[in-house]
Amino acid sequence: MGINAMSLVVFSALNLLVHGLGRCREERAKGLLKVLWIVLLFGNLIRYVFVYPVIVGEVHIPIEYSTVAYFLVPAMMLWNKKGHVVWPALYGLIAGLLYFLTMIAAANRLYADAPPYDVYISYFCHGTLYVNGLLVLRKNRVSDRDRAKTMLCLLIVSVRSLLLKKYAIDADELFIYDVLLGNVIRMVLPKSSWSFTVPLYYVALNALILLTLRGFLPEKRRNRRGRGKKE
């Protein structure tokens, strides 16, 4: 249970950090975010290009939603092209949020045997994605196009991970396959119920993603709603 409690503490600290950064000067927050993007991008480049193949002796391909986000989000943020800032932030926010919710709920079962430094690195990477997502979405409006791009990105990462499954190291331990192949249901429920529970699971999963994205309404619609309520 210690790792779950630690995740809760880290998640609380990140929310406090976002609150603090939201109140401080924009240039300062941007400066800190830039440092975080560079550390996230280059740190993971070193990890995947040098540490895993040369020191550990295994070639790891970024397959999980989060591991793709480690490269995609900071690269897009540093590129800073208009129209390509909000959707990576949204994608990173979903990856970070889901990671912390999973850690708080079930880290003792999923990551109990992981070495502490791996968990700390993971906290840093997901924490950066989460903080970046919240800060960017505070300042920018989310358009329908951004939501569509995020959905498309999720779809591409899912298809790509299914195609690369045979090249993945310890594929059975990767969370993305548990989610995509419905292993979560298969582990918990009896085989006789799979015929109807597995399709139901996919419907629920899609609904959850759509609802998460619906949570970030476009600015115009949000304003209209706010005004409507006031009137």
Added chain:
Amino acid sequence: MFMTKREFLARLSTALDKNRYGDKNRLLHGYEAYFAQKVSDGYSESEVCALLQVPETIAGSASPKRLSRAEKAYLKLTVLLLRALMGFLLLVMLLTGMLIISVVLSLLYAGAGFLLGLNPFFMFRHFAPVFRDYWSGALIGLSLISLSALTAAGGAYYLALVRQSLACFRRFIENLLSAKKGGVLQPPLSLNPDISRRANRKLRSACYLSLAFFALCLVTGYFSAALEVKSLLIWRAWNWFV
């Protein structure tokens, strides 16, 4: 000349009355105590009298001299300065002591938190067995680091307090000197540290945050360890005091 205690004190009292000494009773009481102490050491009353001066001489030396106004003012100023210096030295010593204690405690907490609790790469393996469950230990380690931050904030406040008391004393001396020279007196400084609003707000936020984190990490660390060993008495399960 052989005298008893009673005779000595009677002569002293008469001589003091003659010289119009103000605080006679206090002086007589002091000599009574001196007699009692010496007698308990084994001296006879006449031997104690022989040790002392003649009562009339004592009364003469105890009588106040007539001082000029300048001498009186100088004496007053010296007494005032000495008192202020002593008070100031005591205050600075106390505050510096608190500052040193808070810095040392802060470093100790941070070191203990890192070595005993977090220790992410198990670099200091021989420190780690204090907490049998790594993550509970890490939380308690984090709570110690938060406590270290809280103590450091306290240290920063003490530093400001020491600096302010030094500034106060400097102002006091400057005012004394300018009074002597006939210069302009500056208003006295407050002993409360002169911290800007922004720094004060930051210091307060740091205190609240570190206190909240200390409590959160300690409580979650303790209860997660208790859940792990299925007992609230975690020290028994971890064989701490065996």
